[in-house]
Amino acid sequence: MGLAENQLCFDLIEEWIRNNPKASICTKEGVNCFKYIANFQDYHGLPEFRKAVANFMSKVRGGRVRFDPDRILMSGGATGANELIMFCLADPGDAFLVPSPYYPAFVRDLCWRTRAQLIPVECHSSNNFKITTEALDEAYNKAKEDNINVKGLIITNPSNPLGTTMDRETLKSIVGFINEKNIHLVCDEIYAATVFRAPSFVSVSEVMHEIEHCNSDLIHIIYSLSKDLGLPGFRVGIVYSYNDGVVNNGRKMSSFGLVSSQTQHFLAALLSDENFVERFLAESSRRLAARHSHFTKGLEKVNITCLPSNAGLFCWMNLRSLLKEKTFEGEMMQWRLIINEVKLNVSPGSSFDCSEPGWYRVCFANMDDETVDVALKRIRAFVGKETGKPVELKRCKSNLRLSFSSRRFDENVMSPHMMSPHSPMPHSPLVRAT
Numbered sequence: 033m034g035l036a037e038n039q040l041c042f043d044l045i046e047e048w049i050r051n052n053p054k055a056s057i058c059t060k061e062g063v064n065c066f067k068y069i070a071n072f073q074d075y076h077g078l079p080e081f082r083k084a085v086a087n088f089m090s091k092v093r094g095g096r097v098r099f100d101p102d103r104i105l106m107s108g109g110a111t112g113a114n115e116l117i118m119f120c121l122a123d124p125g126d127a128f129l130v131p132s133p134y135y136p137a138f139v140r141d142l143c144w145r146t147r148a149q150l151i152p153v154e155c156h157s158s159n160n161f162k163i164t165t166e167a168l169d170e171a172y173n174k175a176k177e178d179n180i181n182v183k184g185l186i187i188t189n190p191s192n193p194l195g196t197t198m199d200r201e202t203l204k205s206i207v208g209f210i211n212e213k214n215i216h217l218v219c220d221e222i223y224a225a226t227v228f229r230a231p232s233f234v235s236v237s238e239v240m241h242e243i244e245h246c247n248s249d250l251i252h253i254i255y256s257l258s259k260d261l262g263l264p265g266f267r268v269g270i271v272y273s274y275n276d277g278v279v280n281n282g283r284k285m286s287s288f289g290l291v292s293s294q295t296q297h298f299l300a301a302l303l304s305d306e307n308f309v310e311r312f313l314a315e316s317s318r319r320l321a322a323r324h325s326h327f328t329k330g331l332e333k334v335n336i337t338c339l340p341s342n343a344g345l346f347c348w349m350n351l352r353s354l355l356k357e358k359t360f361e362g363e364m365m366q367w368r369l370i371i372n373e374v375k376l377n378v379s380p381g382s383s384f385d386c387s388e389p390g391w392y393r394v395c396f397a398n399m400d401d402e403t404v405d406v407a408l409k410r411i412r413a414f415v416g417k418e419t420g421k422p423v424e425l426k427r428c429k430s431n432l433r434l435s436f437s438s439r440r441f442d443e444n445v446m447s448p449h450m451m452s453p454h455s456p457m458p459h460s461p462l463v464r465a466t
């Protein structure tokens with residue numbers, strides 16, 4: 033439950049692959065293209081791929097905005113895209129503001145190799161963790177007092193870990209803020225199509241046109257197919273910048289993290305099938321809604337609430353009332369109990385730099401229905417024990433156990449230790465050259 037993967041719609045993609053053998057260069061129907069694709073190495077990318085991605089991005093945003101294929105830069109997932117944009121915008125020592133709680137791997141992606149730094153903007157549960165201009169001003173002014181050069185603000189919308197979409201007014205105030213300070217705004221919209229109920233997703237690409245004198249040179253979107261299509265292994269990341277300098281320089285740098293031409297070729301065909309894309313997006317959001325509702329209702333039965341959410345592949349679960357100590361040490365004690373005794377790998381709020389102890393991100397879209405029910409039973413048993421109201425559990429036939437591949441283990445289980453607010457900022461693992 034620590035991995036934000038979307039495994040709910042693989043069957044739809046598999047069916048499309050069976051019906052479209054020409055899309056692969058490894059079939060007798062598609063092998064004619066082998067030579068051309070195997071040899072392709074232009075770092076602008078296949079034109080049909082960029083066009084298909086631009087159309088897909090527009091479709092995900094309800095067709096309300098259009099994207100220019102010539103502004104699309106490729107990278108190895110949103111991970112590479114986030115690093116690429118930082119290389120373009122920040123010098124070593126420069127800072128980006130980031131509302132907390134935030135995606136823990138931002139520290140790795142945005143800082144490790146660029147030597148930029150992150151400055152958290154504290155958000156609180158009292159207003160459902162909304163970003164306020166007061167909080168932005170406070171973080172910005174404090175950085176200035178400390179002589180730190182603030183180069184920009186990065187937001188994730190929809191939010192990881194909150195699972196919420198940003199309302200139009202908040203987004204407008206953020207665009208106003210970065211214009212007033214003349215700093216960059218990077219919007220990581222990797223979860224754009226995981227929205228499963230109202231309010232619908234509003235992209236910065238829509239809002240920027242509604243703001244008078246908005247400097248579009250300051251606005252950059254990060255996108256990826258890892259979450260919306262559930263293809264993190266394909267490593268398709270996108271920087272979409274409205275700034276010509278970033279597009280030109282970023283394109284040169286994107287040669288370090290291009291998407292394989294075989295993947296581009298396949299996805300160009302898949303994403304250009306408009307009927308498929310429409311059906312996929314509708315079905316994916318229907319399945320996410322059903323899973324989210326099943327999971328949160330299961331938690332409500334033992335009075336566990338989550339932050340009200342409408343997007344993402346996770347819930348932001350509130351276990352504050354069960355904390356023995358209302359501190360981050362108390363949270364770590366509770367987390368250890370959950371992982372070692374309850375046998376659930378949920379991620380504590382401290383790993384997202386949350387300012388309040390007792391919140392957990394719980395992923396629900398990387399497993400089948402049976403596994404969700406096992407998880408719910410374990411959580412209910414845990415709450416029963418903690419509150420002295422034992423829950424009757426039917427024995428469930430299951431051979432589920434914790435198993436991690438090494439990469440997954442690193443990213444998720446390690447993160448609480450690395451990213452806890454009490455630990456120093458992790459240093460890059462790069463070995464010094466001698």
Ligand SMILES: Cc1ncc(COP(=O)(O)O)c(C=O)c1O
Pocket residue numbers: 036108109110111112135188192220222256257258264268269
């Ligand atoms: C907000 C956010 N940005 C970026 C990433 C990295 O995604 P990718 O697999 O495309 O590198 C993730 C993955 O969890 C994420 O949640």
